[in-house]
Amino acid sequence: MEVLYILIFLFIYYVIRILLNIYKQPKCINLNYKFEKKKKIPISVNFHFTRKCNYECGFCFHTAKSSDIPTIENSKRALRKLSESGMKKINFAGGEPFLYPKYLAELMDFCKNELKLESVSIISNGSKIKRTWLQKNRDNLDILAISCDSFDEETNIKIGRGSGQHVKNLYEIAEWCHQLGIKFKLNTVVNAFNWEENMNEHIEILAPFRWKCFQVLILENENGGFDGTLRDARRFKISTEQFEAFVERHKTQKSIVKEPNNIMKNSYLILDEYLRFLNCTNDEKVPSDSLLDVDVDTALQQAGWDESAFFQRQGIYNWSKLPNNGCTGVNDSKKFDW
Template identity: 50%
Template sequence: MSSIFFFYRDSLQLILCKALLKLVCTVVGVSHPAQISFSCVLLQDLKREYEIWLNIQAGLAVVARSERRRILEGPYSERAHIEGGKSLSDQAIISLLRDLSLHYLLVVGVLTIFIIAYQQVFNEFTKESNIPVSVNYFPSRKCNYTCGFCFHTDTSSYVLPIDEAKRGLRLLKEAGMRKLNIAGGEPFLYPRLLTELLQYGKEELDMESISIVSNGSKITEKWMRENCQWLDILAISCVSFDPETNKKIGRGDDGGNVIRLFRIANWCREYGIKFKLNTVVNVHNWNEDMSAEIEKLAPFRWKVFQCLLVAGENEDASRLRDARTFLVTDEQWKTFCNRHKHLPCYVPEDTNAMASSYLLLDEYMCFLDKGEGMITKSESILKVGVQKAMGQVVWDKGSFLDRGGIYDWGRSDMMQGSGCSGGSNEKLQW
């Protein structure tokens, strides 16, 4: 019976040591926003350890009561010699129960620290969640393509006056924005607006990173040469390397998408801009093998999205786009992913990863919530400020971190030989 006591006692001490270690890790972990999710996992694990401790404490009490009864009711010789000569006297039982009391006090202390640490993590997470680290701004919905799966359709021709747009960017910067991504619509339908936003963001606001997402059809070398000093990343949407597939999807009729894509990749290398690709996996391209072309283009990052339905934008025939016919099954999505997962630049995002993990700002500078159900929007940050507007939509900071929302987004991170090819600076061939 003594072996049972010693087993319980040693188990209890081990759990307490692990608990204290995890608390130390937790307190260290919350010092960086990227570690918040990890810290929360440790705290949940600690809770489970405490539940195990409660079970052990209950077991110890039952065994102690049973052993004491057996010893007091049995012969003296049995009290003196138990289990191979190990003595377990009344004094030993009392000592064990005293240890239990000390352990109980220790666990109470541990739980107090646990509660404080948990509250600290919660407060830090809430605080960090109100910081718009990375914002996707759509200055216009206008586009010259008609992609059938588009989730931000051409429902408005409004473009904010440049002074108001700059004021909004300053508000975002003051609220903690580090990266600005300009998308659309097609941003290059307004090249002068782009130039003003880039220059203001870099020279006046000292933005850490500014990127643009474009279909590539309106980009010129002249614009790249004149604006390269303010642009960190240029992302081009590429859904297929087959001209016929591009036509089916609605990405132009001239068949020149692929040629332009390679030309833009060369310009990015020539002018020191990080080149990125975005691909939406849909019913027309899920079975295409893009590996060879991606390796030639060598983007530093290739974002691969699963075709997404957004209520209020593309969910049925009443909208400008009906993306239902473009959706892929989970098996088709997995097939595409498995075919390309060997590429080092490959970054997949399924529909679950996208939901509420992006901070979206429309042409009126209202935050959009495209997570679940009908799309909702906040009041404009120009009227109510950034914090109040953010509080009116759902932004899942945990999902943002989990999908790799913070990455090497600055030009200073550029390294020769990076990207999918790990290759050279030689001109790309097409």
Template identity: 30%
Template sequence: MNSTIRSANWHITSKCNYKCQFCFAKEVRTDLRDHKMQEEILQTLCEIGIEKLNIVGGEPQMHPDFDRILKLSKDYGFTTTLQTNGSFLTEKNVPLMAKYLDWIGLSIDSGCEKTELQLGRGFGNHVQRVKKCCSWIHSTGLNLKINSTITSLNWDENMHGLIGELSPQRWKVFRMLILENANADAKYLCPTDDEFRTFVQKHLDLVLRNGDRPVFEDNEDMIGSYLMISPDGKIQTNINGRLEYLDFLHIINENKFNFMDIKKYFRRGGIYDWNV
């Protein structure tokens, strides 16, 4: 029985309508459509003590069973979070999803539309789109998380103003991570050590709306520190610097969590007060 890990990321689909150059979810894997197996994954996660389930992609709203998976996740009692690019959020569906969600996470890396377009994030209007989505999220009372990936194109940007305007309860800042069998063709976007350090130092003083500080994750922090389920229902691991897939039920039933570094999980803030 897992006695330490309390959160998991379920990448329910690899499909996406964006072409983010740094993304490592580029390999198309078959979406799990078997309802019994979907429930089996949720039931098993519940049994091993997972409390927070992050529904991610790809773009998760492109999964044909997205609504069903979202509702089931809440029925199983998870604190539920959705990580999305925001392109399928609307003023109408955000309040409907709020019944089954505790958090919505939006990905934005820059306040400059040109930079986002160069990164493959959207179609030239991503920044304005995210701002609109944030207003809908705030109006429902849902918690908001912002994810930003730091690259060679945005490392020198000052995001105090943008984050202040978006007003999230949580801001996660990732250094672009290269996995050799996933996004090695985008190495040219990797920031240097000094560049990432400069971005971090520039934003250490930022205080979020709830008094929390940003969470910064360097590459080493991300390797082996996440419990991830792939679109086809396998354990997805990056502990060897590449994406690898393991049998979900075998790993869970045998309690073989050696694909994760538990110390890193805690050090990067894998557990926080998500029931706010």
């Protein structure tokens, strides 16, 4: 019996010890704790500082809803915040950025020489570019991208891209870029008017270092044809099969980068004329808070940016003219810890 009492006593003793240890443990549950997602870094930003454009492309999904542009001071303030948050590349877009050449040149100089960004690029329709401007600003410009959707001027006119001189301008600008050491890039929106076109001969002559082919995109509050929109791009819409047929026809072009809707839509950080990111996740553009009012992290949380899609579309590439910038391949995303 004594042995039994001793065993019972020891059992009770150890149970009490265990309970006391549990009670003394620090409380692990914090009702105010929020799980934080991995911090996003705005590696590459597309700054649409103006919505104004001198062309009337029927499928445009960044339409001229305002004629505002931010002040130089506010633009620099936002760009500095982005740089401090890890931005490596800035792409100036519109609208048509060359409607404001002095404004554009000042921001480029700021980004290259004060912020020390790895890459400064511009996307333009090419109609307002002058060689003298490129000559003067070439040290601050890594990449010049020109939009061209057809090498048939009748097709360009149907689309709304110029009045018959677009291809001539394109060839002239490509030559200037090659002469001045600026990387020449080509952007093409594949749509109902051009998806059957064979562009191989022209691409080989122009020799862009990068040729981006986008599937025409419909965003309801921009080009969806609904009340309050300035464009109705539904007549330009194509199927995935039609888009893939265009890409297949040009698969021998080493510079080609295809961007179907599912890759393109949420993979870009778009900063508008009010210095807000535009969230496209619900097939429309919903603005974040302005970078003038909130920090970059807060604005990024509202941006709807899909980082995985950004890397999938080869968002990091050899984007600088300088040889030792850290970007050495067509798709070197694995080398970066951003």
